[in-house]
């Protein structure tokens with residue numbers, strides 16, 4: 001039996017709405033697919049792949065046997081938010097599945113979604129407040145996945161937990177970055193209710209460092225957890241950057257999510273009727289592509305300075321490593337031209353952007369095919385006409401003048417990540433401590449907080 005791939009709603013249907021692009025799979029299909037799991041002696045999916053250490057083969061067996069309650073109990077051992085990861089995780093577990101050696105991996109992510117949605121539908125997901133309070137309190141700054149994960153972990157150990165969030169609602173980039181068509185925000189609201197029933201208090205619309213002094217939180221609590229993400233996006237400071245119509249990806253994506261969530265009336269940046277150029281070939285860029293298509297863009301192009309990755313796993317990332325290879329998202333399949341080896345030189349136009357001057361580059365590759373450095377190819381300059389440019393080139397870390405960093409007197413690494421100060425009971429978790437990464441890694445980071453025995 002082969003792995004199936006048709007779990008998306010039809011392209012022509014989905015590209016006109018913001019509902020999740022993946023459709024729920026029938027029980028029979030999920031059971032059949034999980035039965036492909038070989039229950040390997042050394043389950044790389046569990047040990048090398050999943051950062052949470054999910055008990056993937058056992059879960060698969062339980063699903064294949066139709067024992068969904070058992071599957072949920074197994075999943076709950078390691079994962080507090082499977083409804084998030086089962087929608088948006090790149091599934092590191094699947095990349096390390098032993099089946100990858102000769103065919104396609106077992107369908108783990110969709111199976112996880114089936115397990116958790118079955119659990120919610122049957123009322124198995126209930127609040128798990130601590131058996132006893134420990135009389136100590138923690139302030140968590142930031143309600144993204146890392147903050148939520150730290151909050152639930154400490155609450156279950158008996159801590160009194162208050163999470164402070166500057167946005168109007170909780171979720172961090174789950175809510176204000178990742179589009180609805182990948183993760184509906186009702187999924188976050190549903191979990192928030194459970195966390196509140198467990199006793200976690202959320203204080204939203206409060207920016208720590210501005211509305212509330214961070215050092216006050218230190219004095220008022222036994223422990224402070226800093227989970228503020230990586231707010232600074234990498235900009236493209238080339239001539240013409242000031243023109244209207246050139247925006248950072250999160251201005252565009254966050255605006256769309258806030259509009260759907262009812263926080264604002266209309267989107268601050270619209271792709272409707274415009275030719276859209278997305279600069280940056282990663283996942284954030286892909287989210288811009290899907291959002292621009294749904295807003296009614298005239299056409300969408302995504303460009304990347306790096307070379308086109310190989311269609312299949314590169315020899316530089318042999319199994320069971322996460323493969324360096326071309327990734328094509330559901331958004332790309334909805335209608336987008338993609339180009340590689342293009343450097344952006346200048347934004348053109350009058351007051352508003354009308355095009356971007358680009359030039360081809362040639363990469364020097366390592367023996368394993370990894371790009372090392374590039375040089376411009378003379379005579380290859382061209383202009384890509386567009387009325388909207390979205391910059392999706394990653395994040396630069398935590399600014400050293402961040403109020404939280406200054407007020408808590410925290411140190412940054414050379415790569416602008418916050419270092420925990422365990423001696424003063426301040427713990428940094430998630431992207432702000434690691435650099436921009438993945439939801440699953442943020443969740444692990446929040447869950448793994450190790451408090452010294454005198455305060456734990």
Ligand SMILES: Cc1cc2nc3c(=O)[nH]c(=O)nc-3n(C[C@H](O)[C@H](O)[C@H](O)COP(=O)(O)OP(=O)(O)OC[C@H]3O[C@@H](n4cnc5c(N)ncnc54)[C@H](O)[C@@H]3O)c2cc1C
Nearest residue numbers: 142144145146166172173208228229430431437438439442
């Ligand atoms: C567009 C986009 C798409 C992505 N898609 C995926 C994906 O599909 N799969 C995946 O695994 N990862 C994805 N990621 C990465 C993932 O979202 C992040 O790695 C993850 O959200 C990091 O979690 P975090 O809790 O550390 O930070 P964040 O999610 O950034 O949360 C930090 C929170 O802290 C709050 N905060 C900051 N400063 C303060 C303050 N002073 N006071 C109070 N609150 C504060 C912020 O408002 C925010 O809510 C994506 C990222 C982006 C930008």
